[in-house]
Structure formats: structure tokens, C-alpha cells
Amino acid sequence: MRIVFMGSPEFALPSLEKLHASAHEIVSVVSNVDKRRGRGGGASPTPVKARALEMGLPVIEVQDLSAPSFVQELQTLNADLFVVVAFRILPPAVLDIPAKGAINLHASLLPKYRGAAPIHWAIINGEEETGCTVFFLNEKVDTGRIIKQERTPVGINETTGDLYERLKVLGGDLLLETVNEIENETYSTEVQDHSKATPAPKLHTEDCRVNFKEPAIKVHNKIRGLSPFPTAWAELDDLKFNMYRSELGPDNESLKPGELRMVKDKLLVGCDDGTVELKEVQIAGKRRMSGKDFMNGYSGIGVLH
Incomplete structure (x- = not known):
């Protein structure tokens, strides 16, 4: 088939590569315009555009998806x-163009986690299973008929970054099968049960602040669900304190919520009903390091809030 591939971030690369290596023809790749990255830096292409150019594929950069041109x-x-992976909402004038429709790869088991951050929210909410869905696009975001899904377990200590790496590969395979x-016209579709839909909105800085008065499992899930980006944080001695990796700690340590303590070479923080071990952290202005290394050089009050 003649395919137009639409995507921008790294998540879309395995899908692009698998389609390019198949018998199908990618007649063009659509991606966002080059973006200025870093202070004083020049504009650089999206990962999808850069990879497409390496493959010798024609690229269309677009800012306004509704532009008549x-x-x-x-x-x-x-x-x-049209094959869409981690791109933008297509207007009706675009959706109506391809003969066989437009499909999208989404990193959740729809109708759960509709929105911009499905991997983050699945982990924040403690899901033990997630996956990818390929569905036909319509005018309402993430609501179209499901064609194919693939499930995968979520590890208790797996971060969003870890799961992202797995799902982009799993999703690429699923997309090519679809x-x-x-x-071959051998597919079937299933209408989504909208009553089971859950949101996965974009996360903002204040959403990422950790409340240690919550149960340890909620704190742990929030830390790993926001790692590596946009990153769970709290305040320590009036400085921003980022947390990247954690594990559930013992529940027999008498720590107040937010209190830090080294126990058997492990940095623990108190929660409502137990503790969380902080395995990788970063105080403002310093590099990321293990919890143990951080405490070796720390002389403050030792309470996160």
C-alpha cells in the first residue's frame, strides 16, 4: 500500500523503521517543524524527520494541519x-483523504488512558498491565474503532522511561501486523466501550509534586510514573529535590511523612503507612546520584515537603 506516515518523537521510530522495511511504500513522512533546542542552540529536526531523511524518504514539515496547501x-x-504515531489531532479534511482511512498507534489499552500521557498515568495509577492499541481515527480524540491490541505486564519498579522503551518496539510490531x-482485508474492528474510558492528560509541574502523607505505594507509583520526565519532586531545605527511581521500603520504620533517614545504606522517606526507598535523586544544581551518595554529603534538616 501507499502510506503517509505521521509522527515526531522517538516513540514513533520503530514503527517508521518496520514499515520502511516492509513491502509497503512510504510515499511521504509528515512531522512537526524544526524546533530550537537549548539556550542559544540552533533549530533541530524531530527524531522522525531526522530518521526519515536518513532513509531517503520525502518529508513534509507542517505547522498548521488545516492549511489548504x-x-x-x-x-x-x-x-x-495514513499511519499516525505520537503526532497531533488531524482535522476532518485530512482524515477524509486516504482511501482506506487513517490509523493511530496509542500506548494504552483503549478505552483506558485516552490522552497525551497514557504511559505516565498507567504507572501512576499502579496498573499491573498495559499495552498498545491500533485504531481507526475519527474526529474525537482516541475514540475510534479498535483494530488490534497487544498486552504487556508492568513491573512493580518499572518507570515510564522503561515502559516507553518496551512499548515503542511492541507497538511497531503491532502496527505492521495491523x-x-x-x-489483505482480514481485519475486524471493535467499538470502544466509552463507559470504561479514563483520561491521561498532559502533566504539569505542580501535578508532579509528591505528597508524603499518602500511602507508600502511591508515592512509589508517582515517582516511577514521572521518571525520567517530567519528574517527581518535593522541596528539601527550600530547594527542589527530584526523585527518579524508588522501591517500596520497610513498613516497620517510625518515620514521619517526608522524613529522610539512612537505614542499612538505604535512603528511606516516611509516608502515611510505611516508607519508600529513594534510589536515585537530584537536588537543585547538582547531578543525579544514588540516595546513599546524596546522604553522604548532606547536612540539612532532612524533611521533604
Whole structure:
């Protein structure tokens, strides 16, 4: 089939690579415009654009998805299918173009975790299982008919970064299987049960602040669900204190919520009903380090809030 691939971040790369290596033809890759990265730095392409150019694929950079010139350019490509991975909301004028429709790879088991941050929220909420879904796009975000899903367990200490690396590969395989079924017309679809939908909105800085008056499991899930980005944090001695990796600690230590203490070479923090071990942390202005290394050089009050 003739395919237009749309995506920008690294998550989309395995999908792009697997489609490129298949019998299908990627007639164009659509990605966001180059972005200035870092203070004083020059503009750099999205990971998808950079990889597409390495492969020798034509690239369309787009800012306004509704621009008539963009819509007309897509129409001239005579694509059978649009394949979307971690991109933006397509307007109806774009969705109507391909003969076989537009499909999207989403990093959750829809209808759960509709929105911009499905991996983060699955871990924050302590899900023991998640996966990827390929579905037909329609005008409402993440609500289209499901074509195919793949499930995977979530480890108790797995971070969003860990799961992201696994799901981008799992999703690439699932996407290629789905595209092949669409070509062969062997696929079937299932309507989403909207009553089971849960949101996965974008996370902002204040959403990432940790409340140590909550149970230890909630604190642990929040830390790993926000790692490596946008990062769980609290205040320590009026400085921002980031937390990247944690494990559940013993529940027989008498620590007040937010209180830090070294116990058998482990940095523990008190929670409502137990403790969490902080394995990788960072105080403002310093590098990331183990909890033990941080406490070796620490002389403050020792209470997170």
C-alpha cells in the first residue's frame, strides 16, 4: 500500500523503521517543524524527520494541519492509508483523504488512558498491565474503532522511561501486523466501550509534586510514573529535590511523612503507612546520584515537603 506516515518523537521510530522495511511504500513522512533546542542552540529536526531523511524518504514539515496547501499536498500523494504515531489531532479534511482511512498507534489499552500521557498515568495509577492499541481515527480524540491490541505486564519498579522503551518496539510490531491485515482485508474492528474510558492528560509541574502523607505505594507509583520526565519532586531545605527511581521500603520504620533517614545504606522517606526507598535523586544544581551518595554529603534538616 501507499502510506503517509505521521509522527515526531522517538516513540514513533520503530514503527517508521518496520514499515520502511516492509513491502509497503512510504510515499511521504509528515512531522512537526524544526524546533530550537537549548539556550542559544540552533533549530533541530524531530527524531522522525531526522530518521526519515536518513532513509531517503520525502518529508513534509507542517505547522498548521488545516492549511489548504497542506491538505492539497496530501491529496496529490494518492495514499491508501495514513499511519499516525505520537503526532497531533488531524482535522476532518485530512482524515477524509486516504482511501482506506487513517490509523493511530496509542500506548494504552483503549478505552483506558485516552490522552497525551497514557504511559505516565498507567504507572501512576499502579496498573499491573498495559499495552498498545491500533485504531481507526475519527474526529474525537482516541475514540475510534479498535483494530488490534497487544498486552504487556508492568513491573512493580518499572518507570515510564522503561515502559516507553518496551512499548515503542511492541507497538511497531503491532502496527505492521495491523497494516498487513488492512491491505489483505482480514481485519475486524471493535467499538470502544466509552463507559470504561479514563483520561491521561498532559502533566504539569505542580501535578508532579509528591505528597508524603499518602500511602507508600502511591508515592512509589508517582515517582516511577514521572521518571525520567517530567519528574517527581518535593522541596528539601527550600530547594527542589527530584526523585527518579524508588522501591517500596520497610513498613516497620517510625518515620514521619517526608522524613529522610539512612537505614542499612538505604535512603528511606516516611509516608502515611510505611516508607519508600529513594534510589536515585537530584537536588537543585547538582547531578543525579544514588540516595546513599546524596546522604553522604548532606547536612540539612532532612524533611521533604
